[in-house]
Amino acid sequence: MTRKGRENLSLLLFVAPAFIVYFLFKLYPTFSGVYYSMTSWNGLSKTKQFIGFTNYIEIYSDTYFWKSMLFTSKYVIVMLLVANIIALSLAVAIESRKKAKGIFRTLFCMPNMISMIIGGYMWNFIFTKVLYYLADNWGMTIFDKSWIGNPRYAFIAIVIVSSWGIIGYLMIIYMAALQGVPVHLIESGSLDGANAWQSFFRITFPMIRHSLTICIFWTLNSMFQVFDVIYSLTGGGPGRETQSVAINIYEEAFSGNIRYGYATAKSMVLFLIVFVITIIQITVMKRKEQEL
């Protein structure tokens, strides 16, 4: 074997374990999903009838699916802004501290270590019991709202809980980026008379732009697939008022008419939408990064 061949072989061997896992748990389910999406399988039957693109055509006029898509899009936009602004602000605030950095970092990261399904149930208790207790006994009438029952407040509740869960993770990425900003640039800026705002927006922010790309990519991707928080907090209710696409897919596959094939087709559509949006986002943001 030539030297090049040996090198290739060793590279291949290195990649093999990861590739096998990736193939078994990611690629294979995805490709088999494409097949299932073209069947009328009910998830139980031993035979699967191939029906071509019929499921995809039906999705076009599925009002519940598009309603859940609209809700999810609204949720993604709000989460992109809220979670990233808070995470970046916290990262800057903690990084600017001289003492007790570790304590704050741990404190804000803690929710990220709790499973969101558990977090959702915890917050459900807070919204349905604790806040009413405060309203009834301590006169805090601002909390006397139907946090789970009223679709408007339920949306706010979902955003609060989701932000609580992911801010710690985003904050760590921003903090790592902030630590990479050379101190001499900030110092020379301040010598040139830049105030704190100017220093942040003209020096720090452009320097940490790559982390913004990562955080926005991650938020977009994971928030489009949101399931656990909503499932444990409102169950998608009242009715379907807070139903995300993932919950709509779950409902289609496992309850009611039990249409596994149709549900898989919906997940394929979700995949395509998220794929296109993230490709556009990364391309645009990478170009902006290079411009700087």
Place this chain on the structure above:
Amino acid sequence: MKKMKKIISLMVTLCLVLSLAACGKKTVNSTAGEGNITKAPEAASEQPTEKAEPREAELSIMMSFPQYMDQWETYCKQFEDKMLAEENIKVKVNLEMPSSDQYDSVLQARLTGDDAPDLYTIHSNNIKTYNETGYLTDLSGEALAGKIFDNVKKTVSVDGKLLALPIESTAWGVLYNKDIFEECGLAVPNTLDELKNVCKVLKEKGYTPFLLAYQEQWVPQLMTALTIGGKVSGELPDWLDRMYADNGSYSEISDIFDVIDVIMQNGTERAMEEGSEAGSADFANGKAAMYLQGTWASNTIMTTNPEMNMGVYALPINNNEACTLINLSTSTTLGVYPDSENLDIALKFANYVLDDKDSSALFQACGFNPIATVHDYETSSWVKEAYQYVEAGRSYQDLVLPSAVTDEQGKLLQVYYVGGVTKEEITKTLDDKFKEANKLSKAAE
């Protein structure tokens, strides 16, 4: 140096690959191990021993009511002992109880993933679907078939075949606090006007009439189960058949909203923030005088307040007393997987659930109603009260609607409660949903 690096890298890669292979190997081994445990009966009988070694077998059972885990674990242990003593079979029962809201998806994945449990619970409404896909054994020839009450047997039979063993069968209506009713001098209502009067008197005396707990959509759905059932059984007996033939409409039964409105307008506040368990506890503590829930909630209610004096009455739909009926239904049933490796033992377990000697204690411990001749225990006062309606001919067999329609009813009533949808919109949506379910059902045939 470069060569050394390469050798090390190759060794590390090899280790990784081998460790992965080892993981695979372990799975294979463990499966083989299980295979060894589960010896075939022929293999056991081949052994030329004077004192036969007990045959060993594993039985996997999946059930949807984790709240009764202790009672069923004890029963499974009793079954293991009985099998060893009487049949010389050393059975190991693996009992699983996933949470009820994820139960269906877990079961579905197990059945299609060649990992089916030997016995599993399903809702009686799903028996037809599971039977069509070949996941249920016909139990008609088993000893248990002769023990089940005829009216209950009907709810678990398709084309004359007994396809599952009924576990939870109930006669249910509206739960009410007898002490509060007595204090206010009230009798159970038989018409809608009487119900309105009950609400009026209760309010005057400072009580909230109904406890509302709508956080989970299956709870408001109980209102449609009772109102549609009563209305259809009392006045429109062909409505359901016509609905299945795409020849009926919810607009024909629109007066069900009269009583639904009475309940919602005379209920506790913050219903969407109240789960079913919390609702049962609040009802037990006297937060409201009536609670539209099945007798299955009695376990939580009586645990919260053992002194509770509870009764059951049939919900009036309108002023026609013929519609004021108790609902007779079977919810949880136990099916046997036909391709089970230990089908003989699975069937023995199914029969043991209705064992002449032990079954009564199990059903009583779980608070289930008697479903077979072997159940000779004293039932609670509220169950007796519900069965008085049945004896008087004032009951109906629960209507079996397509699951998608049942789910939709619950969802729509949640939105109706928060004011997001009108009665007319509900009627139209449910008509469409029923037609869609019919279409899908026909396509599947």
